[in-house]
Amino acid sequence: MARSGDRVVRYGRGQQHLWHLNPELHPQQTMFTSPEAPSMLADARRFVATAYLLLTERAVRTSDLARTVQEFGHDGISTAVPRYFHSSSFRQEWIERRTRLIPRWRCPVLLLQGAGDPLQPREFYTDPDVLAQLPEGSGVHLFDSGHFWPFEAPEETVAVLRAFLTQ
Numbered sequence: 001m002a003r004s005g006d007r008v009v010r011y012g013r014g015q016q017h018l019w020h021l022n023p024e025l026h027p028q029q030t031m032f033t034s035p036e037a038p039s040m041l042a043d044a045r046r047f048v049a050t051a052y053l054l055l056t057e058r059a060v061r062t063s064d065l066a067r068t069v070q071e072f073g074h075d076g077i078s079t080a081v082p083r084y085f086h087s088s089s090f091r092q093e094w095i096e097r098r099t100r101l102i103p104r105w106r107c108p109v110l111l112l113q114g115a116g117d118p119l120q121p122r123e124f125y126t127d128p129d130v131l132a133q134l135p136e137g138s139g140v141h142l143f144d145s146g147h148f149w150p151f152e153a154p155e156e157t158v159a160v161l162r163a164f165l166t167q
Helices: 028-033 037-042 044-055 062-072 077-087 090-104 154-165
Strands: 011-014 109-114 139-143
Touching (some): 011 154, 028 077, 028 090, 037 044, 109 154
Parallel strands (some): 011 109, 109 139
């Protein structure tokens, strides 16, 4: 988006460390770079069930869980995810956001977060100093959910995105 900012008219961003970064709140880096990562990810059912058990606040449809298990069960996922985390990091991406991406945003940005996400406290997204970094017309929507708000609040997700994109 930073290179094509003049062509982007709206930008929605969800479940991303934006301005604040607390390494203790993103255990994925350590989990997925550990030698055990491929075997942990190889059992897609257990991995997805554990993630949803720990990070959701609301019920998720069985069909959404089944699709997530199917996606995590694709050949190569158990090695691709660790490979990504070995080649990049939340810290690297966060530095890039703060130094290059955020200063170049010109269009309205909608930050989407689960209010009850234990890994990304809502204060990170409601801080007036953070909101002041965003272009005019930007905002935050906190879903009454955990980390997986698109699955925990699907109708609300569609309504919020539709309203933002048609403004």
